[in-house]
Amino acid sequence: MTTFDATLTPASTAGKRTGQIRQKNEELILSAAAEEFARHGYKGTSMNAIAMRAGLPKANLHYYFTNKLGLYVEVMRHILELWDNAFDHLTVEDDPAVALAGYIRTKMAFSRKQPQASKIFAMEIISGCECLSSHFNEDYREWFRGRAAVLQAWIDAGKMDPIDPMHLIFLIWSSTQHYADFSDQIRRITGQRRVTKDDFERGTETLIQVILKGCGLNPPR
Structure with missing residues:
Protein backbone atom coordinates (compact mmCIF):
# COMPACT_ATOMS: atom_id res chain seq x y z
CA MET A 1 0.00 0.00 0.00
CA ASN A 67 -3.58 50.23 14.80
CA LYS A 68 -0.52 52.36 15.48
CA LEU A 69 -0.46 51.69 19.21
CA GLY A 70 -0.38 47.94 18.67
CA LEU A 71 2.49 48.30 16.22
CA TYR A 72 4.37 50.64 18.58
CA VAL A 73 4.07 48.22 21.48
CA GLU A 74 5.10 45.29 19.26
CA VAL A 75 8.31 47.07 18.23
CA MET A 76 9.25 47.53 21.88
CA ARG A 77 8.08 44.07 22.90
CA HIS A 78 10.32 42.57 20.23
CA ILE A 79 13.50 44.25 21.50
CA LEU A 80 12.60 43.54 25.15
CA GLU A 81 12.10 39.88 24.33
CA LEU A 82 15.53 39.71 22.70
CA TRP A 83 17.19 41.49 25.63
CA ASP A 84 15.46 39.38 28.26
CA ASN A 85 16.07 36.06 26.48
CA ALA A 86 19.79 36.83 26.34
CA PHE A 87 19.78 37.18 30.13
CA ASP A 88 17.71 34.06 30.78
CA HIS A 89 20.62 31.70 30.25
CA LEU A 90 22.75 32.81 33.21
CA THR A 91 22.92 30.13 35.91
CA VAL A 92 24.61 29.73 39.29
CA GLU A 93 26.90 27.07 37.79
CA ASP A 94 28.28 29.44 35.12
CA ASP A 95 31.70 31.05 35.29
CA PRO A 96 30.72 34.69 36.06
CA ALA A 97 33.51 36.16 33.94
CA VAL A 98 32.51 34.15 30.88
CA ALA A 99 28.78 34.67 31.43
CA LEU A 100 28.95 38.44 32.01
CA ALA A 101 31.36 38.99 29.11
CA GLY A 102 29.05 37.02 26.84
CA TYR A 103 26.02 39.00 27.97
CA ILE A 104 27.79 42.32 27.37
CA ARG A 105 28.77 41.16 23.87
CA THR A 106 25.21 40.13 23.12
CA LYS A 107 23.73 43.42 24.33
CA MET A 108 26.25 45.41 22.30
CA ALA A 109 25.39 43.34 19.22
CA PHE A 110 21.72 44.25 19.69
CA SER A 111 22.65 47.93 19.92
CA ARG A 112 24.63 47.68 16.69
CA LYS A 113 22.04 45.71 14.73
CA GLN A 114 18.80 47.17 16.13
CA PRO A 115 19.57 50.71 17.27
CA GLN A 116 16.20 52.18 16.33
CA ALA A 117 14.24 49.80 18.55
CA SER A 118 16.53 50.67 21.46
CA LYS A 119 15.97 54.39 20.87
CA ILE A 120 12.19 53.93 20.86
CA PHE A 121 12.39 52.04 24.14
CA ALA A 122 14.52 54.81 25.67
CA MET A 123 12.07 57.52 24.57
CA GLU A 124 9.15 55.52 25.96
CA ILE A 125 10.85 55.14 29.35
CA ILE A 126 11.85 58.82 29.51
CA SER A 127 8.30 59.93 28.66
CA GLY A 128 6.82 57.96 31.57
CA CYS A 129 6.56 54.39 30.31
CA GLU A 130 2.79 54.62 29.78
CA CYS A 131 2.60 52.12 26.92
CA LEU A 132 4.84 49.61 28.70
CA SER A 133 3.32 49.91 32.17
CA SER A 134 1.72 46.47 31.88
CA HIS A 135 5.04 44.91 30.86
CA PHE A 136 6.86 45.88 34.04
CA ASN A 137 4.45 43.99 36.28
CA GLU A 138 5.07 41.66 39.22
CA ASP A 139 6.02 38.80 36.87
CA TYR A 140 8.74 40.97 35.36
CA ARG A 141 9.95 42.08 38.77
CA GLU A 142 10.12 38.45 39.84
CA TRP A 143 12.14 37.64 36.71
CA PHE A 144 14.51 40.51 37.52
CA ARG A 145 14.94 39.35 41.10
CA GLY A 146 15.79 35.89 39.76
CA ARG A 147 18.56 37.32 37.58
CA ALA A 148 19.93 39.34 40.50
CA ALA A 149 19.84 36.19 42.64
CA VAL A 150 22.23 34.46 40.22
CA LEU A 151 24.73 37.28 40.67
CA GLN A 152 24.27 37.17 44.42
CA ALA A 153 24.94 33.42 44.41
CA TRP A 154 28.25 34.04 42.63
CA ILE A 155 29.12 36.62 45.29
CA ASP A 156 28.14 34.30 48.13
CA ALA A 157 30.30 31.56 46.61
CA GLY A 158 33.29 33.90 46.49
CA LYS A 159 33.38 33.87 42.70
CA MET A 160 33.20 37.68 42.44
CA ASP A 161 33.49 40.74 44.65
CA PRO A 162 30.53 41.78 46.85
CA ILE A 163 28.65 44.41 44.86
CA ASP A 164 24.96 45.26 44.51
CA PRO A 165 23.59 42.88 41.83
CA MET A 166 20.69 45.16 40.92
CA HIS A 167 22.92 48.12 40.18
CA LEU A 168 25.35 45.94 38.24
CA ILE A 169 22.51 44.92 35.94
CA PHE A 170 21.45 48.56 35.54
CA LEU A 171 25.06 49.45 34.70
CA ILE A 172 25.29 46.78 31.98
CA TRP A 173 21.94 47.80 30.50
CA SER A 174 22.72 51.52 30.40
CA SER A 175 26.29 51.23 29.14
CA THR A 176 25.49 48.81 26.31
CA GLN A 177 22.35 50.65 25.19
CA HIS A 178 24.23 53.96 25.18
CA TYR A 179 25.85 52.97 21.87
CA ALA A 180 22.41 52.78 20.24
CA ASP A 181 20.50 55.50 22.08
CA PHE A 182 23.27 58.13 21.87
CA SER A 183 24.87 57.13 18.59
CA ASP A 184 24.47 60.67 17.24
CA GLN A 185 26.46 62.02 20.18
CA ILE A 186 29.21 59.44 19.61
CA ARG A 187 29.55 60.09 15.89
CA ARG A 188 29.59 63.90 16.36
CA ILE A 189 32.29 63.69 19.02
CA THR A 190 34.38 61.31 16.92
CA GLY A 191 33.71 63.27 13.73
CA GLN A 192 32.44 60.20 11.90
CA ARG A 193 29.40 59.80 9.69
CA ARG A 194 28.25 56.81 11.74
CA VAL A 195 29.25 54.56 14.63
CA THR A 196 31.22 51.81 12.93
CA LYS A 197 31.49 48.10 13.64
CA ASP A 198 35.04 48.75 14.84
CA ASP A 199 33.70 51.33 17.31
CA PHE A 200 31.33 48.73 18.69
CA GLU A 201 34.07 46.12 18.96
CA ARG A 202 36.41 48.45 20.82
CA GLY A 203 33.55 49.67 23.00
CA THR A 204 32.60 46.08 23.80
CA GLU A 205 36.11 45.16 24.88
CA THR A 206 36.36 48.32 27.00
CA LEU A 207 33.08 47.61 28.78
CA ILE A 208 34.08 44.00 29.43
CA GLN A 209 37.42 45.10 30.87
CA VAL A 210 36.00 47.85 33.09
CA ILE A 211 32.88 46.04 34.32
CA LEU A 212 34.53 42.68 35.00
CA LYS A 213 37.54 44.26 36.72
CA GLY A 214 35.08 46.21 38.87
CA CYS A 215 33.54 42.89 39.87
CA GLY A 216 36.93 41.45 40.80
CA LEU A 217 36.96 39.24 37.69
CA ASN A 218 39.55 38.70 34.99
CA PRO A 219 38.11 39.09 31.48
CA PRO A 220 38.18 35.72 29.65
CA ARG A 221 40.73 35.36 26.90
Whole structure:
Protein backbone atom coordinates (compact mmCIF):
# COMPACT_ATOMS: atom_id res chain seq x y z
CA MET A 1 0.00 0.00 0.00
CA THR A 2 1.35 3.45 -0.90
CA THR A 3 2.08 5.72 2.04
CA PHE A 4 0.60 9.19 1.65
CA ASP A 5 2.89 12.01 2.82
CA ALA A 6 0.74 14.97 3.81
CA THR A 7 3.77 17.24 3.97
CA LEU A 8 4.00 17.15 0.19
CA THR A 9 0.40 18.18 -0.53
CA PRO A 10 -0.19 21.43 -2.45
CA ALA A 11 -2.16 22.82 0.50
CA SER A 12 0.77 22.23 2.87
CA THR A 13 3.24 23.80 0.46
CA ALA A 14 0.98 26.79 -0.06
CA GLY A 15 0.53 27.18 3.69
CA LYS A 16 4.29 27.16 4.24
CA ARG A 17 4.76 29.77 1.52
CA THR A 18 2.02 31.95 3.02
CA GLY A 19 3.67 31.70 6.43
CA GLN A 20 7.02 32.77 5.00
CA ILE A 21 5.43 35.75 3.23
CA ARG A 22 3.65 36.78 6.42
CA GLN A 23 6.85 36.58 8.45
CA LYS A 24 8.77 38.57 5.84
CA ASN A 25 6.11 41.29 5.71
CA GLU A 26 5.87 41.53 9.49
CA GLU A 27 9.65 41.91 9.76
CA LEU A 28 9.57 44.56 7.02
CA ILE A 29 6.81 46.48 8.80
CA LEU A 30 8.50 46.28 12.20
CA SER A 31 11.77 47.55 10.72
CA ALA A 32 10.02 50.44 8.97
CA ALA A 33 8.02 51.27 12.10
CA ALA A 34 11.16 51.31 14.21
CA GLU A 35 12.76 53.82 11.82
CA GLU A 36 9.71 56.12 11.86
CA PHE A 37 9.07 55.95 15.61
CA ALA A 38 12.76 56.58 16.35
CA ARG A 39 12.80 59.61 14.04
CA HIS A 40 9.45 61.19 14.87
CA GLY A 41 8.24 59.65 18.12
CA TYR A 42 4.89 57.98 18.62
CA LYS A 43 2.72 61.07 18.09
CA GLY A 44 4.65 62.28 15.05
CA THR A 45 4.45 58.95 13.21
CA SER A 46 1.53 57.90 11.02
CA MET A 47 0.57 54.48 9.70
CA ASN A 48 0.78 55.95 6.21
CA ALA A 49 4.42 56.98 6.75
CA ILE A 50 5.26 53.49 7.99
CA ALA A 51 3.55 51.92 4.97
CA MET A 52 5.50 54.17 2.60
CA ARG A 53 8.81 53.33 4.26
CA ALA A 54 7.97 49.63 4.15
CA GLY A 55 6.93 49.88 0.50
CA LEU A 56 3.56 48.28 1.23
CA PRO A 57 -0.03 49.46 0.73
CA LYS A 58 -1.53 50.94 3.88
CA ALA A 59 -4.22 48.24 3.78
CA ASN A 60 -1.51 45.60 4.15
CA LEU A 61 -0.26 47.35 7.25
CA HIS A 62 -3.68 47.17 8.89
CA TYR A 63 -3.94 43.51 7.95
CA TYR A 64 -0.94 42.70 10.14
CA PHE A 65 -1.33 45.43 12.78
CA THR A 66 -4.77 46.92 13.34
CA ASN A 67 -3.58 50.23 14.80
CA LYS A 68 -0.52 52.36 15.48
CA LEU A 69 -0.46 51.69 19.21
CA GLY A 70 -0.38 47.94 18.67
CA LEU A 71 2.49 48.30 16.22
CA TYR A 72 4.37 50.64 18.58
CA VAL A 73 4.07 48.22 21.48
CA GLU A 74 5.10 45.29 19.26
CA VAL A 75 8.31 47.07 18.23
CA MET A 76 9.25 47.53 21.88
CA ARG A 77 8.08 44.07 22.90
CA HIS A 78 10.32 42.57 20.23
CA ILE A 79 13.50 44.25 21.50
CA LEU A 80 12.60 43.54 25.15
CA GLU A 81 12.10 39.88 24.33
CA LEU A 82 15.53 39.71 22.70
CA TRP A 83 17.19 41.49 25.63
CA ASP A 84 15.46 39.38 28.26
CA ASN A 85 16.07 36.06 26.48
CA ALA A 86 19.79 36.83 26.34
CA PHE A 87 19.78 37.18 30.13
CA ASP A 88 17.71 34.06 30.78
CA HIS A 89 20.62 31.70 30.25
CA LEU A 90 22.75 32.81 33.21
CA THR A 91 22.92 30.13 35.91
CA VAL A 92 24.61 29.73 39.29
CA GLU A 93 26.90 27.07 37.79
CA ASP A 94 28.28 29.44 35.12
CA ASP A 95 31.70 31.05 35.29
CA PRO A 96 30.72 34.69 36.06
CA ALA A 97 33.51 36.16 33.94
CA VAL A 98 32.51 34.15 30.88
CA ALA A 99 28.78 34.67 31.43
CA LEU A 100 28.95 38.44 32.01
CA ALA A 101 31.36 38.99 29.11
CA GLY A 102 29.05 37.02 26.84
CA TYR A 103 26.02 39.00 27.97
CA ILE A 104 27.79 42.32 27.37
CA ARG A 105 28.77 41.16 23.87
CA THR A 106 25.21 40.13 23.12
CA LYS A 107 23.73 43.42 24.33
CA MET A 108 26.25 45.41 22.30
CA ALA A 109 25.39 43.34 19.22
CA PHE A 110 21.72 44.25 19.69
CA SER A 111 22.65 47.93 19.92
CA ARG A 112 24.63 47.68 16.69
CA LYS A 113 22.04 45.71 14.73
CA GLN A 114 18.80 47.17 16.13
CA PRO A 115 19.57 50.71 17.27
CA GLN A 116 16.20 52.18 16.33
CA ALA A 117 14.24 49.80 18.55
CA SER A 118 16.53 50.67 21.46
CA LYS A 119 15.97 54.39 20.87
CA ILE A 120 12.19 53.93 20.86
CA PHE A 121 12.39 52.04 24.14
CA ALA A 122 14.52 54.81 25.67
CA MET A 123 12.07 57.52 24.57
CA GLU A 124 9.15 55.52 25.96
CA ILE A 125 10.85 55.14 29.35
CA ILE A 126 11.85 58.82 29.51
CA SER A 127 8.30 59.93 28.66
CA GLY A 128 6.82 57.96 31.57
CA CYS A 129 6.56 54.39 30.31
CA GLU A 130 2.79 54.62 29.78
CA CYS A 131 2.60 52.12 26.92
CA LEU A 132 4.84 49.61 28.70
CA SER A 133 3.32 49.91 32.17
CA SER A 134 1.72 46.47 31.88
CA HIS A 135 5.04 44.91 30.86
CA PHE A 136 6.86 45.88 34.04
CA ASN A 137 4.45 43.99 36.28
CA GLU A 138 5.07 41.66 39.22
CA ASP A 139 6.02 38.80 36.87
CA TYR A 140 8.74 40.97 35.36
CA ARG A 141 9.95 42.08 38.77
CA GLU A 142 10.12 38.45 39.84
CA TRP A 143 12.14 37.64 36.71
CA PHE A 144 14.51 40.51 37.52
CA ARG A 145 14.94 39.35 41.10
CA GLY A 146 15.79 35.89 39.76
CA ARG A 147 18.56 37.32 37.58
CA ALA A 148 19.93 39.34 40.50
CA ALA A 149 19.84 36.19 42.64
CA VAL A 150 22.23 34.46 40.22
CA LEU A 151 24.73 37.28 40.67
CA GLN A 152 24.27 37.17 44.42
CA ALA A 153 24.94 33.42 44.41
CA TRP A 154 28.25 34.04 42.63
CA ILE A 155 29.12 36.62 45.29
CA ASP A 156 28.14 34.30 48.13
CA ALA A 157 30.30 31.56 46.61
CA GLY A 158 33.29 33.90 46.49
CA LYS A 159 33.38 33.87 42.70
CA MET A 160 33.20 37.68 42.44
CA ASP A 161 33.49 40.74 44.65
CA PRO A 162 30.53 41.78 46.85
CA ILE A 163 28.65 44.41 44.86
CA ASP A 164 24.96 45.26 44.51
CA PRO A 165 23.59 42.88 41.83
CA MET A 166 20.69 45.16 40.92
CA HIS A 167 22.92 48.12 40.18
CA LEU A 168 25.35 45.94 38.24
CA ILE A 169 22.51 44.92 35.94
CA PHE A 170 21.45 48.56 35.54
CA LEU A 171 25.06 49.45 34.70
CA ILE A 172 25.29 46.78 31.98
CA TRP A 173 21.94 47.80 30.50
CA SER A 174 22.72 51.52 30.40
CA SER A 175 26.29 51.23 29.14
CA THR A 176 25.49 48.81 26.31
CA GLN A 177 22.35 50.65 25.19
CA HIS A 178 24.23 53.96 25.18
CA TYR A 179 25.85 52.97 21.87
CA ALA A 180 22.41 52.78 20.24
CA ASP A 181 20.50 55.50 22.08
CA PHE A 182 23.27 58.13 21.87
CA SER A 183 24.87 57.13 18.59
CA ASP A 184 24.47 60.67 17.24
CA GLN A 185 26.46 62.02 20.18
CA ILE A 186 29.21 59.44 19.61
CA ARG A 187 29.55 60.09 15.89
CA ARG A 188 29.59 63.90 16.36
CA ILE A 189 32.29 63.69 19.02
CA THR A 190 34.38 61.31 16.92
CA GLY A 191 33.71 63.27 13.73
CA GLN A 192 32.44 60.20 11.90
CA ARG A 193 29.40 59.80 9.69
CA ARG A 194 28.25 56.81 11.74
CA VAL A 195 29.25 54.56 14.63
CA THR A 196 31.22 51.81 12.93
CA LYS A 197 31.49 48.10 13.64
CA ASP A 198 35.04 48.75 14.84
CA ASP A 199 33.70 51.33 17.31
CA PHE A 200 31.33 48.73 18.69
CA GLU A 201 34.07 46.12 18.96
CA ARG A 202 36.41 48.45 20.82
CA GLY A 203 33.55 49.67 23.00
CA THR A 204 32.60 46.08 23.80
CA GLU A 205 36.11 45.16 24.88
CA THR A 206 36.36 48.32 27.00
CA LEU A 207 33.08 47.61 28.78
CA ILE A 208 34.08 44.00 29.43
CA GLN A 209 37.42 45.10 30.87
CA VAL A 210 36.00 47.85 33.09
CA ILE A 211 32.88 46.04 34.32
CA LEU A 212 34.53 42.68 35.00
CA LYS A 213 37.54 44.26 36.72
CA GLY A 214 35.08 46.21 38.87
CA CYS A 215 33.54 42.89 39.87
CA GLY A 216 36.93 41.45 40.80
CA LEU A 217 36.96 39.24 37.69
CA ASN A 218 39.55 38.70 34.99
CA PRO A 219 38.11 39.09 31.48
CA PRO A 220 38.18 35.72 29.65
CA ARG A 221 40.73 35.36 26.90
